[in-house]
Amino acid sequence: MDETRIYAEKIDVENPVILTSFPGIGLVGTIATGHFIVELNLEPVGVVESKLLPPIATLNEGIIQPPIRIYQCSEKNFVLIHSDVPIHPSIAYELSSAIIDWATTINAKRIVSLAGLTTFEDKKRVFGAATSKEVLDEIREHVEIFRTGTISGIAGSLLNECFARKFPAFALLGETGGFNPDPRAAAEVINTLNKIYSWDISVEKLIKEAEFIEAQMQKLAEQTQMQETREEYHPMYG
DSSP: OTTEEEEEOOOOOSSOEEEEEOSOGGGHHHHHHHHHHHHTTOOEEEEEEETTSOSOOEEETTEEEOSEEEEEETTTTEEEEEESSOOOHHHHHHHHHHHHHHHHHTTOSEEEEEEEEEOSSOOOOEEEEESSHHHHHHHGGGSEEOOSSOOOHHHHHHHHHHHHTTOOEEEEEEEESSSSOOHHHHHHHHHHHHHHHTOOOOOHHHHHHHHHHHHHHHHHHHHHHHHHHHHHOOOOOO
16 A cells, blocks of 8 residues: 555545546546536645556646545535546556545545446436445435446446445446546536535536537537538539
């Protein structure tokens, strides 16, 4: 565990829920937690450091931001772990273990993993899975139960580690149609959290963003179709 460390200021949230997100399918979790940070005006209170992470520092208005940051929201009683970089499988279990160790020190009551799930239907449902029947019962009425399948990447390893160490955890998986960024799926994940924890976090900006992206994609599709039509048209001159 010497390779991965969590540095954080004093957490002023009692028995918080820890929300985690790492880049993955449709960037669903990343978009959701990024929205929390902006919408609730959250400031970083800690970072996750590891020699196994890529040597990248992101920037915001000229200020360095380590790739994995920790935020807290006293009003909603949650702590947020938000990553700007994908997590390589080789670090997934070590990072998961470090997160749970830290969650124990701050007396967190739940770890919630936010991610995406690709389906052919793309109805923007939110699927749920948990580490125990008791935890699943807490979210059952607000999600579609993810009955059979796999959860890959850091989201999967985090749930595996929570199960092994009997740390209560669940996953919310926003349904998406592919790998393109999906703000609408992220909005549905946030709406589900609002229902589970009686929050009132607005998703209006995300819906507008989704509409903009969809309009741009439609415009691109139309342009592509027009280009293909022109290429297929071969006038004859006599």
